Amino acid sequence: MRRLVVVSLCLALGCSDGVEPSAQAPAPRDPAELGPYGIGVTSLEVESSGRTLPIEVWYPAAQGGAPEQYVVKIGVLELARFDSPHAARRDAPLDRRGAPFPVVVFSHGNGGIRIQSVYLTEWLASHGFVVAAPDHVGNTLAEQVNQANAIPAAEAAVLRPGDVSRTLDAVLAAADTPGARLRRAVDPERVGVAGHSFGGFTALRVAGASVDAQAMLAECNASGGLVCDGWQDVSMPASALDTRFRAALAHAPGGAQAMYAGNRNGFADVSMPVMIQGGESDQLTPFAKEQKAPYGSLPSPAALVEIARAGHFTFSDMCLLVEKLGLTLDAFDDGCGPDNVPWADAHALIDAYSTAFFQHTLLGADPSDRLDPAAAPPAGVLGFDSK
DSSP states (O other): OHHHHHHHHHHHHTOTTOOOOOOOOOOOOOTTSOOSSEEEEEEEEEEETTEEEEEEEEEEEOSOSOOOEEEEEETTEEEEEEEOTTOOEETOOBOOTTOSEEEEEEEOOTTBOTTTTHHHHHHHHHTTOEEEEEOOTTSBHHHHHOGGGOOOHHHHHHHHHHHHHHHHHHHHHHHTSTTOTTTTOEEEEEEEEEEETHHHHHHHHHTTOOOOHHHHHHHHHHHOOTTOTTTTTOOOOSOOOOTTOOEEEEESOOOGGGGEETTEETTTTOOSOEEEEEETTOSSSOHIIIIIHHHHHSOSSEEEEEETTOOGGGGSSHHHHHHHHTOOGGGGHHHHSTTSOOHHHHHHHHHHHHHHHHHHHTSOOOOOGGGOTTSOOOTTEEEEEEO
């Protein structure tokens, strides 16, 4: 009987590819709790600036089944495995309640990988988001190991926003392909971007922040840094705005100096709501310079979160990967050291604020108490501000 009803509806509505109409979405859940959906994960790829980018995609799925084991590889060489933190399942059936879903594209950090922040990407999927993360080929862990294949940081800064845009293209194409797992799963009018570190810089670029390459070169000449190679040679477009995106989330972003030159404010043309999150103890991208200062220059609406005792790598799964990969802690003690907040405690706060932000900006939910600057922030959060 149910099948007859579905067929009748599809005949009336033109559902020629057999995709059933979506049931009503479950009510939004507290962003501090795991969402009402199970989590699926699948893989895509896309061409971007002559490179093939692997993409991992998380999406709302049916509950149950064996959880995914993520594999960290360089080429065919397997370096480590780690379990899905929230029981995501590889290629699980899509849960269509509430589809089409908003989509968030996540950009990893300098020398990172697309599965460097699954604590966040899975969490968002459980709350009804499709989340896609590309490898920024030429600026990943693989090139950290084999520097011969690395591209200069300035070139990566040019290419990364395009990678984000091409990733969105790939997800939208999958949602428009008959028989595809993500068929009709994505709402192209509700799209956000997120990123960590260099990925936070990338998210702000996609949101409309403009760059002065000469200002970045001057900063690099004065103080050095991890992403200082190649700025003297780069042809940097002032803007990398992609108007399809409607909200931007930046975790521990860097590169603020590149967006300032004299009295110029490169954040003035940002065209969407932005949330910046940073750590009190971040040494690579210090909070006052790289997060608070950009927040002060952003147009409204914008929000700023400061996590107590969080370091740079707290905003990723690198503390877990350090253990799995057998790396020395010294290279990652900015976030993974004994003086930092335990990463699991920080991730709970980061997830809650990130989810609340996207629930409000992309799902249209009423602002949660997390987004009320008059409310006392929870333990572990030094401050929250919004405008």
